[in-house]
Amino acid sequence: MKLTPEQLQQFDRDGYLFFPGLFTPQETRTLNEAVPALYARREAFNVREKNSDAVRTNFAAHLYSEPFARLARHPRMVEPVMDLFQEQVYMHQFKINGKMAFEGDVWQWHQDYGTWLNDDLMPTERAMNVAIFLDDVNEYNGPLMFIPGSHKKGVVDAKHDLTTTSYPLWTVDDALIAQLVERAGGKNGGIVSPKGPAGSMIVFHSCLVHASSSNLSPWNRVSVYLSLCAVSNHIRRFKRPEFIAHRDFTPIECLPDDCLLKPYPVDLPWKNGMPASALVTSPGPIDQMKKAA
Amino acid sequence: MKLTPEQLQQFDRDGYLFFPGLFTPQETRTLNEAVPALYARREAFNVREKNSDAVRTNFAAHLYSEPFARLARHPRMVEPVMDLFQEQVYMHQFKINGKMAFEGDVWQWHQDYGTWLNDDLMPTERAMNVAIFLDDVNEYNGPLMFIPGSHKKGVVDAKHDLTTTSYPLWTVDDALIAQLVERAGGKNGGIVSPKGPAGSMIVFHSCLVHASSSNLSPWNRVSVYLSLCAVSNHIRRFKRPEFIAHRDFTPIECLPDDCLLKPYPVDLPWKNGMPASALVTSPGPIDQMKKAA
Numbered sequence: 001m002k003l004t005p006e007q008l009q010q011f012d013r014d015g016y017l018f019f020p021g022l023f024t025p026q027e028t029r030t031l032n033e034a035v036p037a038l039y040a041r042r043e044a045f046n047v048r049e050k051n052s053d054a055v056r057t058n059f060a061a062h063l064y065s066e067p068f069a070r071l072a073r074h075p076r077m078v079e080p081v082m083d084l085f086q087e088q089v090y091m092h093q094f095k096i097n098g099k100m101a102f103e104g105d106v107w108q109w110h111q112d113y114g115t116w117l118n119d120d121l122m123p124t125e126r127a128m129n130v131a132i133f134l135d136d137v138n139e140y141n142g143p144l145m146f147i148p149g150s151h152k153k154g155v156v157d158a159k160h161d162l163t164t165t166s167y168p169l170w171t172v173d174d175a176l177i178a179q180l181v182e183r184a185g186g187k188n189g190g191i192v193s194p195k196g197p198a199g200s201m202i203v204f205h206s207c208l209v210h211a212s213s214s215n216l217s218p219w220n221r222v223s224v225y226l227s228l229c230a231v232s233n234h235i236r237r238f239k240r241p242e243f244i245a246h247r248d249f250t251p252i253e254c255l256p257d258d259c260l261l262k263p264y265p266v267d268l269p270w271k272n273g274m275p276a277s278a279l280v281t282s283p284g285p286i287d288q289m290k291k292a293a
Numbered sequence: 294m295k296l297t298p299e300q301l302q303q304f305d306r307d308g309y310l311f312f313p314g315l316f317t318p319q320e321t322r323t324l325n326e327a328v329p330a331l332y333a334r335r336e337a338f339n340v341r342e343k344n345s346d347a348v349r350t351n352f353a354a355h356l357y358s359e360p361f362a363r364l365a366r367h368p369r370m371v372e373p374v375m376d377l378f379q380e381q382v383y384m385h386q387f388k389i390n391g392k393m394a395f396e397g398d399v400w401q402w403h404q405d406y407g408t409w410l411n412d413d414l415m416p417t418e419r420a421m422n423v424a425i426f427l428d429d430v431n432e433y434n435g436p437l438m439f440i441p442g443s444h445k446k447g448v449v450d451a452k453h454d455l456t457t458t459s460y461p462l463w464t465v466d467d468a469l470i471a472q473l474v475e476r477a478g479g480k481n482g483g484i485v486s487p488k489g490p491a492g493s494m495i496v497f498h499s500c501l502v503h504a505s506s507s508n509l510s511p512w513n514r515v516s517v518y519l520s521l522c523a524v525s526n527h528i529r530r531f532k533r534p535e536f537i538a539h540r541d542f543t544p545i546e547c548l549p550d551d552c553l554l555k556p557y558p559v560d561l562p563w564k565n566g567m568p569a570s571a572l573v574t575s576p577g578p579i580d581q582m583k584k585a586a
Contacts, residue, residue: 178511218471
């Protein structure tokens with residue numbers, strides 16, 4: 001899957017590309033069916049909502065779930081990102097975000113790269129977010145909201161919000177959000193919210209400012225968020241556990257295009273549990289870790 | 294303003310009627326400009342959000358603010374309600390709900406009549422909600438959501454939610470919401486959300502199940518919510534303070550249609566502060582109060 005010159009131009013201008021219905025219902029069904037068992041596990045990699053038992057984020061399923069391990073190697077997802085970076089990529093972060101019916105809480109306005117820089121010492125913005133809808137997304141179940149063009153600002157000021165939700169986030173100040181929205185067109189396009197059927201995909205820049213509202217509807221809005229980092233841009237610090245920020249910088253090798261329909265063999269290194277090393281963190285950069293060892 | 298047979302039929306079926314842009318920008322401007330001074334007051338009638346100082350609900354402004362006293366007597370608002378009830382109405386409740394930019398919190402799924410019955414002993418459903426937008430309402434600033442036809446269920450089971458937000462509410466169970474939405478069309482119309490410019494009006498049945506999401510956008514979504522009760526259906530208990538549930542059952546007398554543009558004189562009984570009696574409440578019905586007196 002090569003991006004067209006129009007798509008490249010659009011990505012540069014808006015900071016995202018939307019591919020409605022990129023995966024078929026048959027392809028997403030296997031993924032969706034695997035979610036309840038993953039969410040049921042009482043493990044560090046399942047972060048639950050502040051005021052309920054519903055899962056807000058599941059981390060690293062591609063290391064212990066076959067269907068998600070195959071999704072992590074899907075050419076329809078990986079190739080556009082390699083095309084944008086003109087380089088091989090590795091998996092920096094892999095999340096299945098719940099935003100469950102009635103329970104899903106807000107995600108405050110933030111940029112992902114801000115966190116990766118502050119926490120993980122990722123050198124540049126050469127990492128990409130990919131969202132894949134496992135449920136239909138409509139205006140009522142807490143869709144993603146983007147401020148188009150906000151990625152052009154690079155890394156903006158952020159404060160570490162530890163209280164609003166159950167998951168700490170480097171969030172952007174209200175006044176700056178208002179300014180970015182105004183610059184992007186105010187009430188005429190200053191916020192956009194791609195909606196579509198399960199199987200739709202969004203590729204968005206790691207500096208694109210985004211948020212999502214709570215889900216008061218009776219419809220789950222489960223999405224996979226994959227963060228693919230250019231191999232040369234790998235993180236330089238292991239301050240966060242490995243299930244949140246991965247430490248294996250091996251380039252992703254794609255499976256064939258029908259990999260969500262056929263049982264291609266995949267490696268599941270955490271199949272029997274996370275290794276103890278995944279929870280070991282270090283306050284300093286990895287070159288210092290190597291010297292100390 | 295007489296409702297057409299089509300409108301009466303639509304109201305019966307869906308439980309609401311939407312009048313986009315019913316009031317002009319010139320008419321809403323005076324109202325909108327009066328809000329900050331009302332919200333700034335540190336009084337019992339201003340209920341603030343749980344996690345911020347922003348006002349969630351201001352009560353009873355029609356008793357101490359000239360522009361809102363005029364709105365409370367506006368024929369474009371009052372006449373359709375009298376037309377639906379074929380009876381005169383009094384003001385049961387008068388709110389200016391903030392849902393302020395970045396700060397506005399959710400309103401859980403609820404029916405208003407449930408509260409009026411449980412708390413105020415209002416005999417029947419013959420009271421109507423009217424929402425008037427003082428700001429443009431779009432999909433991003435926490436619009437009202439309705440489940441069309443849900444009013445046909447009458448009063449449904451509810452539990453008193455005292456924790457989710459700063460304002461106690463009789464909220465409807467998730468399973469029942471899911472069922473009502475499915476019955477109303479599921480993803481095809483099971484939830485609706487009227488949006489439009491400032492000055493739009495919604496008239497909705499007191500048993501219509503509704504909710505609204507948080508407002509993460511940089512746009513306020515201030516709305517006036519008026520609850521007009523058929524005079525014969527007045528409340529029978531003063532369990533809540535008078536600024537929340539009014540005790541003056543005098544029928545509303547309308548002003549001329551241009552009353553938001555010209556300074557018609559209006560009575561402002563609480564202009565110099567709420568009377569102490571407004572905070573006096575009683576656990577028993579009013580006929581018992583009279584006997585005791």
